[in-house]
Amino acid sequence: MIDVLYFAWVRERIGLPRERIETSATTVSGLIDELCLREPRYAAAFADLAALRVAVDQELSAFDAPLQGVREVAFFPPMTGG
Amino acid sequence: MRIAVQAAPFDQGAELQAFSAAASGAGAVVSFSGLVRDEAGRLSALEIEYYPGMTEKALASIAQEAVSRWSLLDALVIHRHGRLLVGEAIMMVATASTHRADAFSAAEFLMDYLKSRAPFWKKELHADGADWVRAKDTDENALKRW
Numbered sequence: 001m002i003d004v005l006y007f008a009w010v011r012e013r014i015g016l017p018r019e020r021i022e023t024s025a026t027t028v029s030g031l032i033d034e035l036c037l038r039e040p041r042y043a044a045a046f047a048d049l050a051a052l053r054v055a056v057d058q059e060l061s062a063f064d065a066p067l068q069g070v071r072e073v074a075f076f077p078p079m080t081g082g
Numbered sequence: 083m084r085i086a087v088q089a090a091p092f093d094q095g096a097e098l099q100a101f102s103a104a105a106s107g108a109g110a111v112v113s114f115s116g117l118v119r120d121e122a123g124r125l126s127a128l129e130i131e132y133y134p135g136m137t138e139k140a141l142a143s144i145a146q147e148a149v150s151r152w153s154l155l156d157a158l159v160i161h162r163h164g165r166l167l168v169g170e171a172i173m174m175v176a177t178a179s180t181h182r183a184d185a186f187s188a189a190e191f192l193m194d195y196l197k198s199r200a201p202f203w204k205k206e207l208h209a210d211g212a213d214w215v216r217a218k219d220t221d222e223n224a225l226k227r228w
Binding site: 005007008009055058059060074076077078079080081082 | 139193196197198203215216
């Protein structure tokens with residue numbers, strides 16, 4: 001089981017801030033593919049990966065990052081702090 | 083080094099005074115505060131979302147990097163989340179060093195990294211709707227100078 005978190009417009013588009021997911025995916029990309037097959041709102045949120053960032057266990061990561069042993073994956077748009 | 087992520091407003095003057103008083107041996111303190119702009123009267127409020135856990139860790143690691151690169155005596159980062167009104171302080175950074183050049187550079191570095199590497203997302207609330215603030219290419223490019 002992995003906790004999947006969504007922030008900003010990704011959260012709004014998917015309609016929830018977090019969920020626990022049972023996945024057989026081995027990478028972040030694989031997880032995204034699984035999510036996109038679920039419902040159109042996921043496919044809409046993940047349509048343009050260039051507009052998204054991913055954090056794996058709270059560290060910014062690449063979309064091909066492995067999921068083995070991972071507890072938390074978060075998807076969000078580029079950050080706008082400061 | 084103090085990192086604070088909070089919904090509550092903070093007193094910039096009091097924070098700066100306390101920071102300076104505690105930075106023993108410092109010859110220079112630089113501070114920067116970011117305020118909510120009114121965007122030519124269009125903005126009614128700013129809503130700031132963050133990632134509890136990751137945000138604090140990211141800020142601490144950015145501040146730690148600044149402290150070691152410029153041999154700072156101390157660094158302070160305060161960043162608010164939640165709903166903020168025009169004119170309110172969103173965040174502040176302060177740096178303390180022996181000479182001013184290090185404190186200035188480190189404060190600029192902190193700001194550049196906070197813009198694009200700290201997990202915060204701003205939403206502008208207008209009279210007729212709301213828009214997520216888009217990250218700027220210029221902010222991403224600003225990281226390259228470090």
